[in-house]
Amino acid sequence: MESNNLKKAVLNSALPVLFALIIGAIIIAYIGEDPLATYALLFEKSLLTPKGFMNTLHYAMPLVLTGLAIAVTFKANIYNMAVEGSCVLGGFFAGIVGASLSARMDALSMQAICLFTGILFGVLFALLPAVLKAVFHVDEMVVTLMLNYALQKILEYLATGVFRDTASGYVCTPTIHANAMFNRMGNFRITPFVFIALAAFIIIYLVMKHSKLGYEITAMGKSATFSEAMGMRTTRKIIILMIISGALSGLAGAGWMMSEKFKYTLDFSGNPGLGWDGMLVSLLGGHSPMGILVAAILYAALKTGADSINIYSAVPKEIVSVIQGLIILFLAIKFVDERFGVSGKISEAIYTYKARHKQTTSDQTSIQEEA
């Protein structure tokens, strides 16, 4: 049974990727390039060379964190769309603190303070919708979704006004002190932040798989009435889960600031944004921590591989965006099916059709019984 579930989960996530790659291959073939060679290049340069793999890991880490942030709430049927906001807000204030502390402070305490600031603001941002949901039953999906846009404008105001680095020719906040930065390890883009992210991953893995809270998350996601009757106090759990989600997002943002960006620019989180990418990663990983780790690495590999395609082949790197888009599309099909049972209905229709043809009308009742 358990191995069956696992098989199903893997299939559910692997199929969308496979279909996306197949359609991507058709497009590559259509523009006159060799799809297999292109894919070989894409994955070789991003996963199979030490340098490529290290770079991929570097880009995967924030996605692992935002993916987990999505999973802890989605699995409990709480649709927290504020991961992007928590991530950006956490990153922003980690950057402000990292630039305004005394430059002579030692690296360890400075980094700790910055990370803590990121986590704190991530949590604060998630707390507002959590309280609204738990106390007033306000729909968290709408609130969290819309708050992101409000936040985007507020940060734009802060970055262009209050905290603007006037020495710079474009809109950004001051660069953080060298002591607040996570430095690259060797020749690779990867930084010590990877260890912090992996530590967070292990903690969340244990919590989700083996803890009382993880058990309650699963129960809440499967049946709210049941978990309430079993004394899981769902309103309190909603707040706890949103705090965890906000903390992970804030950590992702702070890490991104301190290991990659070093200052806040208006495109800090990229396009579509670390939080939104994290949502895809979480869906692709079936909201399971291991799945999220694999999905994040795959997703980051597409990103690092894209540059190699651009350099070493005639295929434009936009093909990677096409593949990413197709993955989302095929994932959506899976959810439509789960929601409306399309494949079930099709197989049922085929079954009834066959049965009708086999039997005469006098046997109609037995068909209904079987169905």
Added chain:
Amino acid sequence: MNIIQTIGLTKKFGDFVANDHIDLSIEEGEIRCIVGENGAGKSTLMNMLYGMLRPTSGTLLLRGKEVQIDSPTDAINLGLGMVHQHFKLVPSLTVYENILLGAEIKKSANSPLIDTRKEIEVVRALIDDYDFELNPEDKVEDISVGERQRVEILKMLYRNVDILILDEPTAVLTPQEVDGLFENLRKLRSQGKTIIVITHKLREVMALSDNVTVIKAGKVVGQLKTSETNEAELAQLMVGRKVAHAVNDGSTQAPSDKIMYYVENLRTIDGYGNEVLFGVSFEVHKGEILGIAGVEGNGQSELVSLLSGTMEAIAGKVFLKGNEITNWWPDQLRHVGVGIIPEDRGLEGLCGTMSIADNAIAGYHDRSEVCHHGFLDSRAIKAKRDRLLEAFAVRTGDVNGDVGALSGGNAQKLIVARELESNPDFLIACQPTRGVDIGSEEFIHAKLLDFRNAGHSVLLVSSELSEVLGLSDRVLVMYRGKIAGEVDPKKVTSREVGLLMAGISVEEQKSEGKEVGDGE
């Protein structure tokens, strides 16, 4: 003439027979009530009439002609309409828009535009025709529940329906609205409509219907003229009386004098803001099973929800072993030794899509037995699961599988196992054997008696009279949110219980049964 007649109408779901050879004939222009407990098969029968379910066998005659109804649209075309318990209206649209939804009046045959003025006129004429009180231009979200129900009825009447089925129409109404509804239904009858009302409120049956059909366990057990019966007789027919297998014959020790659990003056309101419990008080002694009997819908469900921590009391107090536990959460209750077997096995007692092991620890997943410092011990969980399955003889196809795959009896045994094996002092058991096979029923009854004989206490709430009378040391009967009286299960006759369930107190019974049929 019979407008509806069914001959041997049967519906099976797998092995379960929901309707067993139902022969029903309904005359044109009558108000017919169909009564029965939850799960007796009333809704299955109505859903077959309305085309939502197809009969496994049997024939259905409408105005003397055999018909096959495949969908609600078919039913409406044949002049048969249904008003559901939960309204299917669009709150943001007006009354007339809701009534004409799907049958909009266009400006001309091919025009895409709706003729609003004509629509309002038509609906106003319809309202006047039937003498209903409604303003066609009000938005549905702004009108009362009673008015919404009128909109539902008009929706059907507009479609020229002459048979109207109402499913539990009074469940959501205030007493005043109930009176209004009855008046409207009588008006409709005088205009030649046939009305079928599904209900389990006997007072309303007596007040409204011409004839009444009683269904129990999928069979018609009574077909009576309302004027020739009374509430007590109906109550007796509904709950029946079959021989209980395990019986509390008092041969073991009598209950102690010590009080284990008591409640004082409990009151609460339901989700619609109606008061459903009016000052309920009782005490349960050590080593005693206190039974609560009554026709369903008289506050028992709310009482159990309240005592299990999923509903809040607005007044009153609950004590366990002398300590107040009013409005405690379910986890707190379980911690101080209250075991809970909830009314709805599939919804509250178990989670069908979680594994047997996960269900076996639910509610007790924070105990040191399976949980250390917030982390669960999967080996201990499996051990606990195996212990429960073994001790309560729960048969499973796959022990690692989901609970949803278990049969009703085995699923219920799992719940009883979980609650009893945690060694509570007091057990709330609500409908502990509903929908389970005879073998499991006997087993569960024996376990409840063992638990009592070990000096613990049980509050047993059940709509199965034989269960309550067979197991309990004392029985309280609930009627309309109050305790109507207490009886000794060893001495009472089922007629006396029936009268109490119909709201006629012991004193009234003694002072002569002259007005027995009238309820209050």
